[in-house]
Amino acid sequence: MSKINTPKPVRGTQDIFGPEQEAFGHVVDTFERVRRLYNFRRAEMPVFEPTAVFARSLGETTDVVSKEMYTFDDRSGDSLTLRPEFTAGVVRAYLTNGWQQHAPLKLATHGPLFRYERPQKGRYRQFHQIDAEILGAGEPAADVELLVMADQLLKELGIDDGVTLHLNTLGDPESRAAWREALVAHFEKHRGDLSEDSQTRLDVNPLRILDSKDQRDRPIVDEAPIIDDSLTDEARIFFDKVTAGLDAAGVAWTRNARLVRGFDYYRHTAFEFITDRLGAQGTVLGGGRYDGLVEALGGPHTPSVGWAAGIERLAMLVGEREALAVDAVVIPLGEAAEMAANGIIADLRRHGVTADMAYRGNMKKRMKKANDAGASFAVIIGDDELANGKAAVKDLAAGTQSEVALEDIARKVSRVQ
RNA sequence: GCGAUCGUAGCUCAGUUGGUUAGAGCGCCGGUUUGUGGUACCGGAGGUCGGGGGUUCGAGACCCCUCGAUCGCCCCA
Numbered sequence: 001m002s003k004i005n006t007p008k009p010v011r012g013t014q015d016i017f018g019p020e021q022e023a024f025g026h027v028v029d030t031f032e033r034v035r036r037l038y039n040f041r042r043a044e045m046p047v048f049e050p051t052a053v054f055a056r057s058l059g060e061t062t063d064v065v066s067k068e069m070y071t072f073d074d075r076s077g078d079s080l081t082l083r084p085e086f087t088a089g090v091v092r093a094y095l096t097n098g099w100q101q102h103a104p105l106k107l108a109t110h111g112p113l114f115r116y117e118r119p120q121k122g123r124y125r126q127f128h129q130i131d132a133e134i135l136g137a138g139e140p141a142a143d144v145e146l147l148v149m150a151d152q153l154l155k156e157l158g159i160d161d162g163v164t165l166h167l168n169t170l171g172d173p174e175s176r177a178a179w180r181e182a183l184v185a186h187f188e189k190h191r192g193d194l195s196e197d198s199q200t201r202l203d204v205n206p207l208r209i210l211d212s213k214d215q216r217d218r219p220i221v222d223e224a225p226i227i228d229d230s231l232t233d234e235a236r237i238f239f240d241k242v243t244a245g246l247d248a249a250g251v252a253w254t255r256n257a258r259l260v261r262g263f264d265y266y267r268h269t270a271f272e273f274i275t276d277r278l279g280a281q282g283t284v285l286g287g288g289r290y291d292g293l294v295e296a297l298g299g300p301h302t303p304s305v306g307w308a309a310g311i312e313r314l315a316m317l318v319g320e321r322e323a324l325a326v327d328a329v330v331i332p333l334g335e336a337a338e339m340a341a342n343g344i345i346a347d348l349r350r351h352g353v354t355a356d357m358a359y360r361g362n363m364k365k366r367m368k369k370a371n372d373a374g375a376s377f378a379v380i381i382g383d384d385e386l387a388n389g390k391a392a393v394k395d396l397a398a399g400t401q402s403e404v405a406l407e408d409i410a411r412k413v414s415r416v417q
Numbered sequence: 418g419c420g421a422u423c424g425u426a427g428c429u430c431a432g433u434u435g436g437u438u439a440g441a442g443c444g445c446c447g448g449u450u451u452g453u454g455g456u457a458c459c460g461g462a463g464g465u466c467g468g469g470g471g472u473u474c475g476a477g478a479c480c481c482c483u484c485g486a487u488c489g490c491c492c493c494a
Contacts, residue, residue: 011485027431062494067418085494113494117418121487122494129494197491272494283494310494333452367454375454382452394455 012117012125012291014312018221019320024128026321027314029284030156031130035108038149040132043107043299043415051079057088057296058263062205067221068115082114085263086131086308087290088297092136094150095299103136103302106145122281124315130283134304135294140238143269143289143305144245150285150307151251159317163284167246168258169239170207173292179230180206180286190220207260226257235268242269265293269305272347278313280357285309304382307352325374326354328413333364334383341381344391348379371396377413 009015016024018186035042052070058065076331078250083089110130119125132149134142147165154160170176172339184206191199195214202209210221231239246253253271261270270288278284284359287307294302332341341357348355356373358366370378385403393412394401404412 068492083434095437117492118490119486120489128494173451208492223430279488281494286494308494313494330455362450364450367452370453371454377456380453384452392453394453399454401453 001190010058010125012119012328014124014126018061019322020040020315022321022323023318024311026318027157027311027374028130028245030306030340031108031110034149034153034156035132037152038106038145040108043090043093043336044111045083045086045093045108045109046123046207047112048080048082049089051081053297054081054084057091057265057332058085062263064263068117069116071222072331084113085116086113087130087265087306089104089132089292090131090133090306091135091294091297091299091304093263094302095297096295099367099384100136100300100302104142105133105135107133107135115273118159120281122278122310122316123258124312126314128311129308130311131306133304133309135304136302136304138243138291138303140245140269143324144241144249146287146305147242147246147253147271148251148274150309151249153309154285157314159284159314159319162274162277165251165253165273166259167243167253167257167269167271169227169231169242169268170261170266170288171235172225172238175227175231175235176267179225179227182225182230183207183209185266188223197318210260230255231401238268239412262290263290265296267291272308273309275317277317281310281313282390284313285315302392322374324354325376326356327375328377328379328409329370329373330355330357330379330381331363331367331370331376332357332359333363334386336383337386344379344381344409348410348413351414353414356412379409381414 014374020187030078032042047416053067054069061065064084069084072080074080086109090109094105110128112126112128114126116125117123132146133409151160151165155165168340171179172180184202187194187198187202187206188210191202193216194202194209195212195216196277197214198209198212198217208239210224212218228236236249243253257271259270266288268289268291272283272286274282275284276282285307286309288303289303289305291301293304294304296302330341330345332338338359341359345355345357356369356375358367358369361369367378375396378394378396382392385391388403390403391403391406391408391409392401
């Protein structure tokens with residue numbers, strides 16, 4: 001008598017279908033189109049990697065590594081991790097496949113990523129990103145190209161309204177170290193007035209205090225030194241070239257001296273496209289330059305820059321979309337017609353006509369199916385028509401109907417004449 | 418990991434201070450129309466009230482635990 005319970009989906013995972021999937025697919029399709037315009041090559045990487053790939057590159061102390069990764073031992077006892085981000089795996093692939101020969105290499109990819117986090121709207125344990133990277137390019141032109149591409153992508157998705165590009169520089173290692181020192185000195189002076197979280201940050205990741213949302217931290221953060229005072233001439237020139245390039249390309253941006261990055265490997269350019277329409281999950285696309293990462297994974301000095309964007313968040317901004325309507329729905333009536341319809345619809349599809357078949361229910365039912373599918377035409381084949389080598393083709397928008405020879409149906413219902 | 422709100426048909430939601438067989442709209446199925454859609458009318462199926470325990474004569478409503486979603490924090494796309 002025990003009832004069989006259907007297993008529940010894993011927390012933080014989602015099944016995407018219907019209008020939501022149409023939006024999701026639209027984001028991916030648009031990304032694929034845009035990345036071709038910029039001549040980025042598509043690459044596929046494994047969903048899991050040796051744990052060391054992420055542990056070394058992201059920094060052992062980051063939250064992602066210390067408490068958010070899906071890490072497990074496989075049957076041979078190797079520690080593997082489901083990728084929590086793209087960049088580390090891309091770099092690993094770059095090194096182990098000898099892709100250095102293609103440098104500067106412009107790569108694009110997309111797919112699922114995994115983080116053990118508290119789910120919220122627009123935040124999942126299995127989530128999806130689109131990703132673009134330029135490996136082996138130390139020139140500011142690479143930063144500019146990526147940012148212009150991101151800007152065009154958001155515009156082509158029609159979601160640039162209310163989205164702002166926040167731009168900052170973290171400088172070269174020398175600048176960053178000097179800035180970090182100045183920041184620590186500043187915050188140490190006010191340690192007692194900082195929030196508990198920021199007191200912890202001061203020991204672990206002092207840069208993070210800058211984007212604290214705690215009101216108690218605001219006045220101290222406002223007085224904190226900005227990196228401009230610590231920038232080397234080289235780093236300043238680099239940043240100036242990036243901003244000048246954006247201006248030349250007509251990309252709007254705003255300087256945000258409080259913008260920092262979560263992972264240790266970032267240098268120079270850091271950026272986020274932030275929307276005011278998604279609450280706490282406002283960052284819709286983010287990235288920066290990671291000149292130190294390839295070395296952290298045992299490779300030669302390879303300056304690189306990249307970004308990633310959450311597909312779910314972009315899809316939410318895009319809004320629900322309807323599936324594309326079919327050109328024709330074939331409605332066979334009677335056994336002989338139903339058999340013949342298999343050949344007729346196959347012929348339509350071979351001619352590039354998007355077609356579906358309504359093989360269930362009475363005539364009314366089948367017409368309704370054609371209507372619901374948004375079909376331009378219903379192709380009705382009864383035994384009478386079949387005997388004459390014809391079909392009744394009804395224009396569903398106009399409501400008109402005419403008899404068409406079987407071999408002419410494809411031409412009649414095709415939208416590309 | 419922390420705080421808060423919520424969880425009733427496939428979907429969106431109603432369900433008076435706990436009180437008989439839990440309702441609506443949409444959707445689905447059937448019919449009015451045995452070969453003609455979008456409209457209309459009629460009828461029907463469909464609910465472990467997230468799950469478990471407790472209080473009570475009696476719980477969808479109250480209490481506890483648990484799972485999940487949502488909104489913040491943390492972190493991040």
